[in-house]
Amino acid sequence: MEVGYARVSTQEQNLDLQLDAFAKTGIKKIFTDKVSGVKSEKPELQQLLNYIRQGDTLVVWRLDRLGRTTVQLIQFIEQLRDKGINIKSLSEPIDTTTATGTLIVQIFCVLAEHERNVLRERTNAGLTAARARGRKGGKPKGLSEKYNSIKNLVKISYEEGATSTEQIMKAFNIGSRSTLYRILRDTGTKTGTFTKRK
Structure with missing residues (x-):
C-alpha cells in the first residue's frame, strides 16, 4: 500500500x-x-x-x-x-x-557515514594536538555509552544551525541542557555560544 x-x-x-x-x-x-x-x-x-x-x-x-x-x-x-x-x-x-x-538511498547513507567519520577524525586530531600541548581531552567523566554513540550526530545537528538546542535534545532523547553541552564538548564543539541559541 x-x-x-x-x-x-x-x-x-x-x-x-x-x-x-x-x-x-x-x-x-x-x-x-x-x-x-x-x-x-x-x-x-x-x-x-x-x-x-x-x-x-x-x-x-x-x-x-x-x-x-x-x-x-x-x-x-x-x-x-x-x-x-x-x-x-x-x-x-x-x-x-x-x-x-x-x-541511491544507500549512497546517501554512505555519504552520511563518511561525514561522521571525517568529524571523528577531526575530533581525534584536535584531542591529540591538545594533549601534545599539555591539555587533557577526551570523553568527559560520566558520559554514557548511549550518548557516546550519538555524539557525532548531535554535533552535526548543532553545527548545521537549523535546529534549536531544545529540538536536538528532544530528537536524541537528551535529558538536560548540561548533558547536551557535555556531549558537544566531547566532540570538540565550542560551547560559548549556547546562550545565544533559542
Whole structure:
C-alpha cells in the first residue's frame, strides 16, 4: 500500500501542488501537515507512522518534506528501513521498491557515514594536538555509552544551525541542557555560544 505525506511550512501556504501529484499517481490515503520543517513535532507524520505497516511505501512529493537537514533525513530513512517500510519521492529518483532507488538511498547513507567519520577524525586530531600541548581531552567523566554513540550526530545537528538546542535534545532523547553541552564538548564543539541559541 502506498501512503502519501504532504507538508507546507506555514498556514498561508497550500498543499495543492503536492496533493495534485498524489492524485495523478492514484494515492488515496494521504496525511498532511502545515508546520515548519525545523519543528520536531509533526502531528500528521506521527499519525502516518502509527498507521503505516511493514511492506507499505511512504510517498512524498520531495524528500525535503520529511526533514530540513541531511542528518534528519538519513536518520528518518534508516528508521523506515528498519521497520520494513519503503520510501518513494515523486520529484526525485528515490524509490526503495526498486534496485536503483535503493542504491541511491544507500549512497546517501554512505555519504552520511563518511561525514561522521571525517568529524571523528577531526575530533581525534584536535584531542591529540591538545594533549601534545599539555591539555587533557577526551570523553568527559560520566558520559554514557548511549550518548557516546550519538555524539557525532548531535554535533552535526548543532553545527548545521537549523535546529534549536531544545529540538536536538528532544530528537536524541537528551535529558538536560548540561548533558547536551557535555556531549558537544566531547566532540570538540565550542560551547560559548549556547546562550545565544533559542
